[in-house]
Amino acid sequence: MDKATNHPYDELLAAYSAGSLPLSQALCVSAHLENCKSCGQKLQRLNRVGSQLMQQLKPARASEQLKNRLLDSLDALTDEAAEHEPTKVDPSVPRCLHQFIDSNYNDLAWKRVSADIHSVELCRDSNGAKVELLKIKPGGSATTHTHLGDEYTVILEGSFSDEGGLYRQGDFMVRTDNDQHTPVATQDRECICLAVTEGPIQFTGLVSRLLNPFIRRGYA
Amino acid sequence: MQAMTKRKAPSDKLAALSACMTRIANDRDKSAFAELFDHYAPQIRAYSLARDPGADLVADDLVQEVMTRVWLKASKYNSNLANLNTWIFTLARNCRIDYLRRNSRYVTEIDPTDIFNDMEDEGPGPFQMAQQGRAEESIRAGLEELPREQAEILTKVYLEGKSHQQTSEELKLPLGTVKSRVRLALKKLEVLVVR
Numbered sequence: 001m002d003k004a005t006n007h008p009y010d011e012l013l014a015a016y017s018a019g020s021l022p023l024s025q026a027l028c029v030s031a032h033l034e035n036c037k038s039c040g041q042k043l044q045r046l047n048r049v050g051s052q053l054m055q056q057l058k059p060a061r062a063s064e065q066l067k068n069r070l071l072d073s074l075d076a077l078t079d080e081a082a083e084h085e086p087t088k089v090d091p092s093v094p095r096c097l098h099q100f101i102d103s104n105y106n107d108l109a110w111k112r113v114s115a116d117i118h119s120v121e122l123c124r125d126s127n128g129a130k131v132e133l134l135k136i137k138p139g140g141s142a143t144t145h146t147h148l149g150d151e152y153t154v155i156l157e158g159s160f161s162d163e164g165g166l167y168r169q170g171d172f173m174v175r176t177d178n179d180q181h182t183p184v185a186t187q188d189r190e191c192i193c194l195a196v197t198e199g200p201i202q203f204t205g206l207v208s209r210l211l212n213p214f215i216r217r218g219y220a
Numbered sequence: 221m222q223a224m225t226k227r228k229a230p231s232d233k234l235a236a237l238s239a240c241m242t243r244i245a246n247d248r249d250k251s252a253f254a255e256l257f258d259h260y261a262p263q264i265r266a267y268s269l270a271r272d273p274g275a276d277l278v279a280d281d282l283v284q285e286v287m288t289r290v291w292l293k294a295s296k297y298n299s300n301l302a303n304l305n306t307w308i309f310t311l312a313r314n315c316r317i318d319y320l321r322r323n324s325r326y327v328t329e330i331d332p333t334d335i336f337n338d339m340e341d342e343g344p345g346p347f348q349m350a351q352q353g354r355a356e357e358s359i360r361a362g363l364e365e366l367p368r369e370q371a372e373i374l375t376k377v378y379l380e381g382k383s384h385q386q387t388s389e390e391l392k393l394p395l396g397t398v399k400s401r402v403r404l405a406l407k408k409l410e411v412l413v414v415r
Contacts, residue, residue: 030336095337
């Protein structure tokens, strides 16, 4: 799956490296990184920038008291993280999503959005952003829509195309609130995406525009 | 002979610190741990105070979290794969993210643990490793030569932990300008050239 041709832009990757990215966006970057070697190499260099910046700070003296307290605590420490049971999650699911997915994508409580699309909400971030998985059936289309906020998408399985081109497994993209787009899944298989939307989606078709008040309510 | 005493070159210092990690991993050596504490605790405190000036207790908590992980994860640390300074930075960053999540006014349902695990099990190949020492040096030199306004933005993002949006509000700059300054700085530092 190391074939992604659409990557997080550099300043987004830097914010991820700095730890200053909202966690919902970091989730998308992480899902992309797990299978993108070139972004992984960039990230290592960006981490080095952070390390150098930290080293350039004027050191702030730590007390002997703190040191002794830590030294005294060492013998009693156990690594809770190391005691985790082996995962039962399907290996095709990115590790950063294991917190939401117990086994595989099929077992999730998918809800019908339209004839072509099912979705399942995974969680909300502190900034109100909605984190969800979208499943588009083979050849299916998402209604033309714009966003009130940015939308971050990573393709987990399958592929789709929109006005911007063809996107494959691992591809990462950001749509801003001005972009209007109509994703269409390719015919060969269904497409599953991780999507983070910062504000409600606005449908722009004549009939579906009537849906907007109801959808917006979901963000209240 | 005092005039002859030189400050240790950064690479010697780093090698000595890396050796401490091995002593902890193999022998649970507490004096090695104390040596790492003496070097890194003031850096970690400075990193915390950059975000929360005056919050000494928060800074001490961060030191405690990071150094605890150093002790527990020493056996997993591989100096052939990751530079120790960089490894410590990523631990400090991850601990700070945890802390902010636990203490935020705004609830997030997202657990960062599995998001930021980049340094723990993957590393560069031997070829990148050979270049790593040089990369450290060139990033250090590059940071010194950055125009002030670009260095300022990197400080906001990396040390103060500000999002692009917050940085733009604090510096009264358009969001696009913040992003392009980050991009320009990274370009100058040549960190994004994938060889």
